[in-house]
Amino acid sequence: MALRDTTRPESAGPASPVTPPLADADRGRLLSGAHHDPHALLGAHPVPGGTLFRALRPGARSVSVVVDGMRNTLTSEGGGLFAAVLPYAEIPAYTLLLGYDDGEQEVADPYRFLPALGELDLHLIREGRHEQLWQALGAHVMTHQGVTGTRFTVWAPNAQGVGVAGDFTYWDGTQYPMRSLGASGVWELFLPGVGEGTRYKFHVTSRYGHRFLKADPMARGAEIPPDTASVVTASHYEWGDAEWMAHRGDTPVHEAPFSVYEVHLPSWRPGLTYRQLAEELPAYVKEMGFTHVELMPVAAHPFSGSWGYQVTSYYAPMPGLGSPDDFRFFVDACHRAGIGVIMDWVPAHFPKDDWALARFDGDALYEPGNPVRAEHPDWGTYEFDYGRTEVRNFLVANAVYWCEEFHIDGLRVDAVASMLYLDYSRDSGQWEPNVFGGREDLDAVAFLQEMNATVYRRCPGVVTIAEESTAWDGVTRPTDGGGLGFGLKWNMGWMHDSLEYIQKEPVHRKYHHNEMTFSMVYAYSENYVLPISHDEVVHGKQALVSKMPGDWWQRRANHRAYLAYMWAHPGKQLLFMGQEFAQGGEWSAEHGPEWWLLDPEYCAAGDHRGVRELVRDLNRCYRATPALWQRDTDPGGFRWVLGDAADDNVFAFLRYDGAGSPLLSVSNLSPVVRQDYRLWIPQEIPAWEEALNTDDVRYGGGGVAAGAPGALKPEDGSLRLTLPPLATVWFTPVR
Known part of the structure; x- marks a missing residue:
C-alpha cells in the first residue's frame, strides 16, 4: 500500500509548531558519541x-515518520539529525522511512523502546552476584515490546558514551548511541531487525575524548581471526545427553576412575570441524579406554596458530572449527560415547590487543589500575583485577557459563600459581605486600574460592582442577575449611621428579632413587592428577619417548614401563595426544600428532602400535580394578613392598580398593632380567596372577614372563618373580 505523504500540498495539514532545537552541549555530545542518555533526545517525546x-x-538523504500509512517528513538539522513536531497529542505507533541514494528502507525506531534489561539484573551486576551474567550482558536476539531484534548491553563505567557499530552501519559508531543505565556502569540499546549472524563491536568514547571500537567482552560468537568483530548468535541445539548429565556426579571424582587424554582440538586431526571431530575423537578416546578428554583452550583467541592461552572472547568458542552449536554437538557426542569433557580455562591473564579487553573503556577496567601490577611479567599480557566486583563476577559467571551452556564436565584452571602470589616472577620493588605484609594475593584467593564454590553449587558432577606448581596449602581443601576448593590438583612435583629420574641412564638411576619415592611423602596432601601434558613435549623438552635413554628398543621399553608405573601410582592420570603411541617428535600445533607412525607399512606390530595397545590395556585394566582409583586420596590404599632397592632400580607397592583387595605393581627400571627376585607380600593372598606386563611381545617387549603361566604362590611370606628388563608388571589375586 502506498504511503500518504503529508508534505504534498494536497494532503498537508495544519502547520506544525516550531521544532525546538537541541542545546549545543547535547547536540555536540550526541554527534560525537559522548552522550549518556540518547533516548532523552531521540525518538518521540510529548511537547x-x-x-x-x-x-x-x-548518511540518510531523508527521514520520515510513518503513522497509520501517513508519511511525515522530518527536517534535516545537519550532522545526520532529522526532527519535526507533529500534531499528535499522544505518541503514536510509528516507523521510520529512511531515504538513501539507492532507495528507501522502513524500520522501527530503536529510541522508542524502554530498557530491555531489568532492575534485578542491574542489581545483581552491581553486587557482583549475577551468576548467569551472559544472560544480561552481550548481544541477545529477543522480542521486545512486540518487535524482534537484538538487545545490546555492555559494562563500561568510565565511558562518556557507547554506541553499537556493525556491518549494518558500515562500522559507523555514531548512528546507534546506547543509554547508560546509571550506577551499574551498564549501557543498553535494543535494535529492531538486527538478528543472528550480525557482526558488531562497541564504539566507545572514553572520558578523555578518545574513540575506538571494541569487541564485546560477553560475545557468544566471534569472527574467525584475523577478523576481530563479535557475532550475534543464539543457540538452537537440542541436547541428547540427559542420562549422562543426571549421573555424572554419582561417584565423587576422587573415588572414581579418571584417566584423561589431553587434546589440542585444531591439531588432533588438522582441518576437521567440531562436527567432524565429533565423529572421530569420542570413538578414539573410548577405544583407548580413557574416561575423559581434556581440551586445550577452546575460548576464542586472536591467533589461530596459537595454543589458545591468550583469550580475547571468554564467552565464545573458537570459531575456526564451527559455530557454538557445533561445539555443543561435539560435547554431546562425547557424552553419548561415555566420555567426560574437561576444558582448559584461563582466568590468570589476557592479551593487550587494543580491540579487546585491554583498557576497555579508556581506563584500566578488567586489569588493575597500577601498571606495574597489571602487567604480567612472563607473557606480555595483563592480569585481571580480582579485587574488582564486576571483574570477579565476569570470571565466575564465565566458569558457570561453560558448564551450564556447553555441559562441560570439568575446568582445568591454568597458571593458578601466577594468580596466588603478588611477587610471582617479580623482583624486589616490583610488587607490594598485602595488608598483612605477605606475598599472597588475597583478592585472587577470594576469587578462586568463590569460583569453585559457585561451580560446585550450580553444576553437580563438575570437577575443577588446578594447575598449581607450588606447595600452596589447601588447594583441594573445601572452601569452608579455608581451602581454595578445587576438586583436583596437577601433581607437578611428581611429574618433574619422575621425568628427571627416567631420563637418567639406568646405571645412574640408583643415585636418584628418591626422586621416584619422594612423591609418597606428600601424595595425600591434596587430591592429585599425575600430568604428562603438552608442556612436557614442546620447546625442546622432547617427546616422552625421546626423553628416555638407550637405543630405540630401550626407549620404548622405558616409555612403557614409565606409563604403567604412572597408572599404578596414587592419583589420577593425564596423557597428552601422541604420547599414547610414543611419537618421537615434539608436538607441533601446525601438524598435530604423527599419525603416520601407526601405518602398518611403516612400523612393526609391536612398535608404535604396540605402545598404543599397551595404553589401551592400561586404561581397561585400570577401570576394571578399583584398587587403582578408589582410594587415591586415602593413605590406607597404598603400601610399599619395596621402596629402597636403589641398587636394583626396582620399585614395588600395593594398591588396595575399598574392600581391601590389592593390586601389586612391580617396576624393574634396569635393562637386565632379574631372576628369582624376592618380594615380601601380605600372607592373606594365597595366589597371584599376572594382570599386565609391559614387556609383553604384543607391546613390543621381549616377552619375559614374571613367572610360570598360571598362579604365583607365596613361599615363606614372599613371592619369587622373574622381573623383565625395563618393565612394569601388575599382579592381582587369583579369583
Whole structure:
C-alpha cells in the first residue's frame, strides 16, 4: 500500500509548531558519541503542540515518520539529525522511512523502546552476584515490546558514551548511541531487525575524548581471526545427553576412575570441524579406554596458530572449527560415547590487543589500575583485577557459563600459581605486600574460592582442577575449611621428579632413587592428577619417548614401563595426544600428532602400535580394578613392598580398593632380567596372577614372563618373580 505523504500540498495539514532545537552541549555530545542518555533526545517525546520526533541517521538523504500509512517528513538539522513536531497529542505507533541514494528502507525506531534489561539484573551486576551474567550482558536476539531484534548491553563505567557499530552501519559508531543505565556502569540499546549472524563491536568514547571500537567482552560468537568483530548468535541445539548429565556426579571424582587424554582440538586431526571431530575423537578416546578428554583452550583467541592461552572472547568458542552449536554437538557426542569433557580455562591473564579487553573503556577496567601490577611479567599480557566486583563476577559467571551452556564436565584452571602470589616472577620493588605484609594475593584467593564454590553449587558432577606448581596449602581443601576448593590438583612435583629420574641412564638411576619415592611423602596432601601434558613435549623438552635413554628398543621399553608405573601410582592420570603411541617428535600445533607412525607399512606390530595397545590395556585394566582409583586420596590404599632397592632400580607397592583387595605393581627400571627376585607380600593372598606386563611381545617387549603361566604362590611370606628388563608388571589375586 502506498504511503500518504503529508508534505504534498494536497494532503498537508495544519502547520506544525516550531521544532525546538537541541542545546549545543547535547547536540555536540550526541554527534560525537559522548552522550549518556540518547533516548532523552531521540525518538518521540510529548511537547507543547504535539509530539517531537527526532532521529539520528548519518548518511540518510531523508527521514520520515510513518503513522497509520501517513508519511511525515522530518527536517534535516545537519550532522545526520532529522526532527519535526507533529500534531499528535499522544505518541503514536510509528516507523521510520529512511531515504538513501539507492532507495528507501522502513524500520522501527530503536529510541522508542524502554530498557530491555531489568532492575534485578542491574542489581545483581552491581553486587557482583549475577551468576548467569551472559544472560544480561552481550548481544541477545529477543522480542521486545512486540518487535524482534537484538538487545545490546555492555559494562563500561568510565565511558562518556557507547554506541553499537556493525556491518549494518558500515562500522559507523555514531548512528546507534546506547543509554547508560546509571550506577551499574551498564549501557543498553535494543535494535529492531538486527538478528543472528550480525557482526558488531562497541564504539566507545572514553572520558578523555578518545574513540575506538571494541569487541564485546560477553560475545557468544566471534569472527574467525584475523577478523576481530563479535557475532550475534543464539543457540538452537537440542541436547541428547540427559542420562549422562543426571549421573555424572554419582561417584565423587576422587573415588572414581579418571584417566584423561589431553587434546589440542585444531591439531588432533588438522582441518576437521567440531562436527567432524565429533565423529572421530569420542570413538578414539573410548577405544583407548580413557574416561575423559581434556581440551586445550577452546575460548576464542586472536591467533589461530596459537595454543589458545591468550583469550580475547571468554564467552565464545573458537570459531575456526564451527559455530557454538557445533561445539555443543561435539560435547554431546562425547557424552553419548561415555566420555567426560574437561576444558582448559584461563582466568590468570589476557592479551593487550587494543580491540579487546585491554583498557576497555579508556581506563584500566578488567586489569588493575597500577601498571606495574597489571602487567604480567612472563607473557606480555595483563592480569585481571580480582579485587574488582564486576571483574570477579565476569570470571565466575564465565566458569558457570561453560558448564551450564556447553555441559562441560570439568575446568582445568591454568597458571593458578601466577594468580596466588603478588611477587610471582617479580623482583624486589616490583610488587607490594598485602595488608598483612605477605606475598599472597588475597583478592585472587577470594576469587578462586568463590569460583569453585559457585561451580560446585550450580553444576553437580563438575570437577575443577588446578594447575598449581607450588606447595600452596589447601588447594583441594573445601572452601569452608579455608581451602581454595578445587576438586583436583596437577601433581607437578611428581611429574618433574619422575621425568628427571627416567631420563637418567639406568646405571645412574640408583643415585636418584628418591626422586621416584619422594612423591609418597606428600601424595595425600591434596587430591592429585599425575600430568604428562603438552608442556612436557614442546620447546625442546622432547617427546616422552625421546626423553628416555638407550637405543630405540630401550626407549620404548622405558616409555612403557614409565606409563604403567604412572597408572599404578596414587592419583589420577593425564596423557597428552601422541604420547599414547610414543611419537618421537615434539608436538607441533601446525601438524598435530604423527599419525603416520601407526601405518602398518611403516612400523612393526609391536612398535608404535604396540605402545598404543599397551595404553589401551592400561586404561581397561585400570577401570576394571578399583584398587587403582578408589582410594587415591586415602593413605590406607597404598603400601610399599619395596621402596629402597636403589641398587636394583626396582620399585614395588600395593594398591588396595575399598574392600581391601590389592593390586601389586612391580617396576624393574634396569635393562637386565632379574631372576628369582624376592618380594615380601601380605600372607592373606594365597595366589597371584599376572594382570599386565609391559614387556609383553604384543607391546613390543621381549616377552619375559614374571613367572610360570598360571598362579604365583607365596613361599615363606614372599613371592619369587622373574622381573623383565625395563618393565612394569601388575599382579592381582587369583579369583
